[in-house]
Amino acid sequence: MTVRPPAEIGMTLDEVDTPALVIDLDAFERNLKRLVDRTAGKGVRLRPHAKTHKCAVIALKQMELGAVGVCCQKVSEAEALVYGGVKDVLVTNEIVGKTKLRRLMALSGSARIATCADDPAQLAALDAAAGEAGIVLPVHVEVNMGGNRCGVEPGEPALALARQVMDASHLSFAGLQAYHGSAQHLRTWEERQKAIAGAVAKATATRDLLARHGIACANITGAGTGTFEFEAGSGVYTELQCGSYIFMDADYGRNRDRDGAMTRAFEPSLFVWATVMSRPAEERAIVDAGLKALGMDSGPPNVWDEPAATYDRASDEHGRLVISGATNRLRLGDKVKLVPGHCDPTVNLYDWYVGVRGDRVEAIWPIVARGAVY
């Protein structure tokens, strides 16, 4: 159920109730701009992944800066974004089930909708549903780049599916979904470069095989925040799907740049604002943000701006900070910024972003696709 916003516009940050999901708007805007700058002139389109932010306001800001549209993972996410005015959505996922297909096709009346497929039976169901809706749906064939999640193998299996799309009455072949998810968090520049070189080889071979059979790949779409520079410079990828770059998170922050330093590509702009609710011992402070306020799958959050504190352990509603220094600012009632370990599942816990400029709440944005898992 939607909860009330934890803030009002005009409040100071200190007045914002906790836990709250806070965006540092200056840092966020710098991140938005930075992706545009770093990919300018490379001949690639930007289609940021909205699964990160689940917010139509942010999607429209990305499109104002030149993105051709956004990606999402679920039909209900696409619905929430289209309701919010987004006119071009690629569902980078396999949609299975009659109810979902009917809803996906209906959306095509209000926006350009495309999706992915990796199975002949799934393609047949897409074609039938598009036919019932009287539309032609653009479909990308998803190719396994090495993550071993969804996707057909490169080469002949992808060709067979592409042919099936070409032959279907109500589908159009849009190209290849070629996202290499497991490359994003490889820590060194060289590891990521090597992984994407492998993906580029697979995408190229598949593209060329299709071309030899008279099938043109209008779009080869993929890339994430950890690797986008490699895909952008590949000459093969035509569209980038980076999502986390707008916020960064503690886990992406552990990636290294080419010079071995912690990545400076983007900066943390998303925080969970939390209160010290118990201070039972010198070496222990308890904050009011635990498993229901933070995605913990990629490790605990970093404590911002308080080097003496380490987020040690989360329970449902509590976070235990270990305090290593005798001097620290953490008294009962004090508030701290936590940089989430993983931004996407953290965002999915909240209904509202609190956008802060300096110390002042400037924006409250609804997370319209929060909980949109269907």
Place this chain on the structure above:
Amino acid sequence: MTVRPPAEIGMTLDEVDTPALVIDLDAFERNLKRLVDRTAGKGVRLRPHAKTHKCAVIALKQMELGAVGVCCQKVSEAEALVYGGVKDVLVTNEIVGKTKLRRLMALSGSARIATCADDPAQLAALDAAAGEAGIVLPVHVEVNMGGNRCGVEPGEPALALARQVMDASHLSFAGLQAYHGSAQHLRTWEERQKAIAGAVAKATATRDLLARHGIACANITGAGTGTFEFEAGSGVYTELQCGSYIFMDADYGRNRDRDGAMTRAFEPSLFVWATVMSRPAEERAIVDAGLKALGMDSGPPNVWDEPAATYDRASDEHGRLVISGATNRLRLGDKVKLVPGHCDPTVNLYDWYVGVRGDRVEAIWPIVARGAVY
């Protein structure tokens, strides 16, 4: 934001959209009854923890079976429950911050509200807020039972706080919050028995010290699904706070009974209903329930009723099942029940329970405190 329910009453389970949070109503009702039966005649009251279910409908069912009220962790949870008709709520947590305190006091006009404290400054703030609201608020002193989260140490520190409560104009001393969270998931019966014996000793010593200073503990409240039989039989605890017993989860299922067998105290009644959305290889099936559909902090879910499949790895929107058997029923589009690793954070991802009796949807219950982290 609240999403639409994934089902309608009268549907068959197979028609329910996925991922959905499904309750097997028969198993759920057996669990509800079993806690009542197993604690009958022990001289303890039941006050189940609503942080597990976040649902006023379920809270009222627990109270119909004799519970004196429910617990929760956050003011916004208490609000959602009181709005839903629950008349007695104990916030088993330290509430810090003026906004929260004002809201907590306001609720006292519509229900019996009590809370906890572990710090003199926090008690002073509670007293001031209760005074402003013109009420007398019942407060439990939280005592550290060994979990090293919140709570003052047993004995003198607890006595000092209890005295402060007694002296405060707008607080009444309700007793001790003596929950031993870290004992709940100790795997063997003997480990749990030993941990709770320690907690009982601390609670007893503190109660007796307070009594020697003329302060009576009307209530000693604690216990969870893993240990309630020890607290119930202690002669010291007067109230039990078990929450997960209604659903169980894969992690609680790994606890052992006295005879060394997997626990039979309660049975799994909560499932995430998921669809096989990709079947890219014999040994791999991908379901549509990942990190945004399952709490993964206590490990991945168990796959129900399909021994050939193991939930191996979650990404945001995908779950990868490893298929070990040549014979299995998992084809593209098939649906499976997943038993969440940890029920509480899983529930917090959904807006609706889909209550199923046999194969038929009988109930849709709103998870009114979903996202209520403030």
